[in-house]
Amino acid sequence: MTGLLYLIPIALLLGVLGLVAFLWALREGQYDDPEGAAARILMDDDIAKGSDAENKRRY
Amino acid sequence: MRSDQVPGIEMLGCPSGLEPSADSINQDHSDIIDPTPYISRRDGTYTLELAVFGAKCAGCISKIETAMIALDGIDNARLNLSTGRLSLKWHSTILAPIEITRTLHDIGYRAAPFDPAAGESDHDAEGRRLLRALGVAGFATANVMLLSVSVWAGGGEMGEGARGLMHWASAIIAVPAALYAGRPFFASAWNALKNRQANMDVPISLAVVLALSLSVYEFFAGGEHAYFDAAVMLLFFLLIGRYLDHRLRWRARAAARDLMSMQTITSRRIRNDDTIESVAVRDIKVGDRLLLSPGDKAPVDGMIINGSSYADVSLVTGESAPRKLSINDQIHAGVINKSDQLTMRATASVENSLIADLMRLIEAGEQSRSRYIRLADRAAALYVPVVHSLAFLTLTGWLIAGGGVRLAIMNAVAVLIITCPCALGLAAPAVQVVATGRLFKSGILVKSGDALERLAEATKIVFDKTGTLTIGRPQLKNRSALPADSLDIAASLARISRHPLSRAIVDASGAGTIAADAVEFAGLGIEASINGQRARLGSAEWVGATKSDDTKLESWLKIGNTDPVRLIFEDMPHKDAASVIAALKNDGLSVELLSGDREDVVRQTAEQLQVSDYSASVSPQDKSAKLQELTDSGFKVAMVGDGLNDTPSLALAHVSLSPGSAADASQAAADFVYLSEGVGPIVEAVTVSRKARKRVLENFAFAAFYNACAIPLAVFGFVTPLIAALAMSGSSMIVTLNALRLSKGPAPNDNSFKIRLGD
Numbered sequence: 001m002t003g004l005l006y007l008i009p010i011a012l013l014l015g016v017l018g019l020v021a022f023l024w025a026l027r028e029g030q031y032d033d034p035e036g037a038a039a040r041i042l043m044d045d046d047i048a049k050g051s052d053a054e055n056k057r058r059y
Numbered sequence: 060m061r062s063d064q065v066p067g068i069e070m071l072g073c074p075s076g077l078e079p080s081a082d083s084i085n086q087d088h089s090d091i092i093d094p095t096p097y098i099s100r101r102d103g104t105y106t107l108e109l110a111v112f113g114a115k116c117a118g119c120i121s122k123i124e125t126a127m128i129a130l131d132g133i134d135n136a137r138l139n140l141s142t143g144r145l146s147l148k149w150h151s152t153i154l155a156p157i158e159i160t161r162t163l164h165d166i167g168y169r170a171a172p173f174d175p176a177a178g179e180s181d182h183d184a185e186g187r188r189l190l191r192a193l194g195v196a197g198f199a200t201a202n203v204m205l206l207s208v209s210v211w212a213g214g215g216e217m218g219e220g221a222r223g224l225m226h227w228a229s230a231i232i233a234v235p236a237a238l239y240a241g242r243p244f245f246a247s248a249w250n251a252l253k254n255r256q257a258n259m260d261v262p263i264s265l266a267v268v269l270a271l272s273l274s275v276y277e278f279f280a281g282g283e284h285a286y287f288d289a290a291v292m293l294l295f296f297l298l299i300g301r302y303l304d305h306r307l308r309w310r311a312r313a314a315a316r317d318l319m320s321m322q323t324i325t326s327r328r329i330r331n332d333d334t335i336e337s338v339a340v341r342d343i344k345v346g347d348r349l350l351l352s353p354g355d356k357a358p359v360d361g362m363i364i365n366g367s368s369y370a371d372v373s374l375v376t377g378e379s380a381p382r383k384l385s386i387n388d389q390i391h392a393g394v395i396n397k398s399d400q401l402t403m404r405a406t407a408s409v410e411n412s413l414i415a416d417l418m419r420l421i422e423a424g425e426q427s428r429s430r431y432i433r434l435a436d437r438a439a440a441l442y443v444p445v446v447h448s449l450a451f452l453t454l455t456g457w458l459i460a461g462g463g464v465r466l467a468i469m470n471a472v473a474v475l476i477i478t479c480p481c482a483l484g485l486a487a488p489a490v491q492v493v494a495t496g497r498l499f500k501s502g503i504l505v506k507s508g509d510a511l512e513r514l515a516e517a518t519k520i521v522f523d524k525t526g527t528l529t530i531g532r533p534q535l536k537n538r539s540a541l542p543a544d545s546l547d548i549a550a551s552l553a554r555i556s557r558h559p560l561s562r563a564i565v566d567a568s569g570a571g572t573i574a575a576d577a578v579e580f581a582g583l584g585i586e587a588s589i590n591g592q593r594a595r596l597g598s599a600e601w602v603g604a605t606k607s608d609d610t611k612l613e614s615w616l617k618i619g620n621t622d623p624v625r626l627i628f629e630d631m632p633h634k635d636a637a638s639v640i641a642a643l644k645n646d647g648l649s650v651e652l653l654s655g656d657r658e659d660v661v662r663q664t665a666e667q668l669q670v671s672d673y674s675a676s677v678s679p680q681d682k683s684a685k686l687q688e689l690t691d692s693g694f695k696v697a698m699v700g701d702g703l704n705d706t707p708s709l710a711l712a713h714v715s716l717s718p719g720s721a722a723d724a725s726q727a728a729a730d731f732v733y734l735s736e737g738v739g740p741i742v743e744a745v746t747v748s749r750k751a752r753k754r755v756l757e758n759f760a761f762a763a764f765y766n767a768c769a770i771p772l773a774v775f776g777f778v779t780p781l782i783a784a785l786a787m788s789g790s791s792m793i794v795t796l797n798a799l800r801l802s803k804g805p806a807p808n809d810n811s812f813k814i815r816l817g818d
Contacts, residue, residue, distance in 0.1 A: 004221070004224065005224075008206070008224075008228055011202065012202060012228070012232070015198050015201060015202045016198070018198065019194055019195065019198040022194045023191060026187060026190055026194070031187075031190065032139065032141070032183075033139040033140055033141045033142070034141055035140040035141040036120060036138065036139055036140035036141060039116060039117035039120055040117065040120060041117075042117040043117055043120065043121045
């Protein structure tokens with residue numbers, strides 16, 4: 001049973017990691033434009049050749 | 060710059076083809092707005108926020124952003140697809156801001172600038188707070204449940220020490236998490252109590268706080284049962300409902316704001332030195348000279364000081380015939396100039412224009428509507444006292460029966476926990492989210508959270524005529540009665556003109572040639588030579604015909620010495636109008652027509668569409684009065700209208716709908732805006748909202764049934780934390796699944812994607 005003394009904190013730690021990741025994503029604005037995020041993955045950034053400003057952009 | 064000059068872009072508008080481009084929507088409108096007055100400047104950086112209409116896919120993002128970056132000077136362009144918001148940043152001054160909107164127009168999107176001062180922050184702070192609380196509650200629920208399940212599974216075998224350890228860990232997670240995640244409920248409950256009222260959040264807060272304190276007490280007293288998991292799970296489920304509800308309202312508000320932004324257009328002012336500048340409408344002062352090109356809308360009330368033109372007044376008065384405006388004529392805000400350039404002098408600022416008077420009527424109407432109490436709140440008002448007295452009875456009952464203070468409190472708290480309105484809190488928002496999502500796919504925007512409930516209650520539907528049931532523009536009526544070739548000849552003359560009747564002839568004839576030497580004589584007609592003969596298209600006197608004595612809109616064509624041909628025009632009902640009205644009657648709604656147009660025109664339309672109740676020549680005030688009368692006689696009225704003259708009644712009605720082609724103020728006042736040709740979406744909106752109401756009531760019935768089963772168990776002390784957890788999650792799941800059933804059903808009609816925003 002002493003294994004629980006390690007396992008419970010480990011389980012909690014993993015849970016906290018998930019929570020921190022979620023809060024981080026929320027603060028970074030990842031939930032501001034869910035539809036755009038779904039669409040942007042389809043865009044070919046490599047093909048776009050244009051002004052310097054365009055090449056500076058990275059999403 | 061035309062679209063074919065933008066590198067790599069051939070097609071206008073959304074490349075997925077789901078949306079028509081701005082060009083195909085507004086053929087006769089030069090609606091490129093100069094956004095200069097809306098640019099904000101800070102530390103040498105210029106920023107501009109635009110609402111872009113018609114962007115729907117990944118192709119739109121890259122098309123718009125590429126085109127913006129390609130403009131000289133633009134440093135950063137980012138399109139938010141969920142909100143349709145485009146933010147631009149630049150540093151240099153070489154860029155003419157109108158290039159931005161012109162480029163967007165050229166690639167096929169309609170755009171309107173946001174007022175940075177008036178626009179409240181888009182940042183959805185409340186939504187983020189709820190999401191954070193939801194994340195914390197989710198984390199706590201998962202981990203506490205893990206520990207609780209092992210306690211339950213361990214049952215009698217688990218030793219005192221191990222159980223203590225589990226409870227101890229649970230307490231450490233659950234207490235701070237519940238205190239954090241419960242804040243939205245605690246705050247709302249506290250506010251309600253301060254006002255001596257009880258809302259749904261009072262029993263929720265009470266259940267959470269009591270469950271936590273009882274569990275902590277039991278933990279220290281070495282008791283067997285702890286409700287840590289129940290407290291956090293309760294919050295988790297309720298926060299889901301709360302977040303869905305918030306998102307719905309926020310989206311509705313954003314949609315309303317987008318529509319309002321179309322109203323903050325700019326206008327062209329003539330300076331004293333005769334140069335032209337772009338001004339925001341709110342900055343127009345009395346006495347300013349303003350230039351109105353064909354397609355422009357008069358921003359304020361005024362007087363024509365130069366030019367003469369035909370104007371579309373249908374949005375202001377409901378009159379379908381175009382009106383001729385010349386020097387010294389009054390022009391009202393909202394009138395659209397159609398054929399020639401006009402100069403007007405402002406006689407009122409925006410706040411004093413006709414449109415502002417209507418706005419005040421709208422506000423009055425909206426106040427009366429805000430008294431509507433939502434179904435969920437009505438359920439809560441019944442529910443709260445019942446549950447609290449039950450818990451109190453349980454407490455006293457067990458005390459009298461001699462169960463001891465501890466047992467009595469335990470059971471009373473169990474009653475509060477198990478009756479906690481989890482299902483109620485989820486029941487309504489889940490259904491509404493699914494229903495509005497479905498309507499959105501059919502091109503119907505729902506602008507307020509409880510609009511669906513109100514539409515489902517409607518017993519009478521009142522239509523405006525011009526532009527709502529009818530197309531709103533004159534159409535050629537006697538096409539089949541015309542001699543051969545005359546339509547083609549008339550069209551070849553009409554193609555050089557922007558007169559509304561000329562447009563109707565061209566629409567009827569389709570693509571074709573322009574008569575080579577056609578000349579337009581303002582106010583008279585068009586002349587050209589066809590096969591060596593003189594051809595004239597215009598008014599009766601001008602072509603030399605005898606004017607007929609009826610009041611129909613007409614135009615005459617005379618070729619050489621042949622007899623003049625009469626072309627008759629009238630505004631026609633939408634193709635689907637008759638079937639929609641039949642369907643609405645079939646749904647048990649009584650239909651009525653209220654129009655500002657002339658008696659004979661209204662009668663004809665009413666007969667055509669088989670509407671027996673109609674009134675003509677109704678002023679905006681009369682419309683509101685009539686609506687009030689109907690409301691007083693017990694009808695719940697749904698109003699459908701598009702004009703400024705309908706706006707007060709739209710705001711006053713129990714629920715209101717407006718087409719996407721409506722005046723901006725009408726769209727702002729309406730609860731539903733449907734974005735397609737015709738009136739078909741109205742049936743869809745009524746059907747879906749009635750289904751949604753049915754689902755909500757089903758969910759309430761289920762919640763009541765579940766409570767009826769669970770409460771006796773709790774009152775007599777049979778509820779353990781395990782039973783509470785099972786019952787709670789089970790009921791929430793069933794309620795959500797029932798809501799999801801709504802997304803199934805007959806597919807939305809094919810017209811759904813013909814989006815028309817603005818006019």
